[in-house]
Amino acid sequence: MKVLRKTYEDQNCSIARALETIGERWTLLILRDAFLGTRRFDDFQKSLVIARNVLTVRLKSLVDAGMLERRRYQERPERYEYRLTQRGIDLWPVLFTLMKFGDKHVAEGDAMPPTLVTHRACGTQIDDHMCCPACGVQVGAHDVVARRGEELPAAAAPAASASPRAAA
Numbered sequence: 001m002k003v004l005r006k007t008y009e010d011q012n013c014s015i016a017r018a019l020e021t022i023g024e025r026w027t028l029l030i031l032r033d034a035f036l037g038t039r040r041f042d043d044f045q046k047s048l049v050i051a052r053n054v055l056t057v058r059l060k061s062l063v064d065a066g067m068l069e070r071r072r073y074q075e076r077p078e079r080y081e082y083r084l085t086q087r088g089i090d091l092w093p094v095l096f097t098l099m100k101f102g103d104k105h106v107a108e109g110d111a112m113p114p115t116l117v118t119h120r121a122c123g124t125q126i127d128d129h130m131c132c133p134a135c136g137v138q139v140g141a142h143d144v145v146a147r148r149g150e151e152l153p154a155a156a157a158p159a160a161s162a163s164p165r166a167a168a
């Protein structure tokens with residue numbers, strides 16, 4: 001009888017090989033937070049409510065896999081932050097599609113999707129094909145702003161008076 005193997009490294013399949021790097025739940029959630037702008041250990045920890053030792057291991061594996069880069073931002077005491085590399089950024093369409101799948105099939109019936117992704121240039125929510133319907137262009141990871149839905153109570157309605165800078 002065949003035993004299900006623990007790793008798929010010897011399979012000649014790019015999906016199987018990619019899952020060797022990103023197939024672990026925390027790994028994808030760390031990357032999700034990185035796309036939302038999280039960079040520091042404590043902020044990942046707070047957001048994910050993950051054990052510190054698990055977070056340490058996961059961050060290291062993402063650095064080793066070339067998805068995140070560890071950069072020193074303070075000397076005394078030494079402190080590091082984690083930035084997405086180009087390889088990490090290349091996962092953006094995967095995470096976006098996963099999010100859209102969740103919106104459609106898991107978060108069904110919610111008043112607002114948990115995360116809203118808008119075009120940085122114009123603020124319009126991007127569509128399922130990663131295009132801005134207002135500008136008619138395809139948008140990449142650098143061109144979007146992702147925010148949690150609950151941070152945007154006014155987002156469901158057209159922003160008329162919500163901006164604190166409106167009076168300036």
Ligand SMILES: [Zn+2]
Pocket residue numbers: 119121122123124132133134135136
């Ligand atoms: Zn736009």
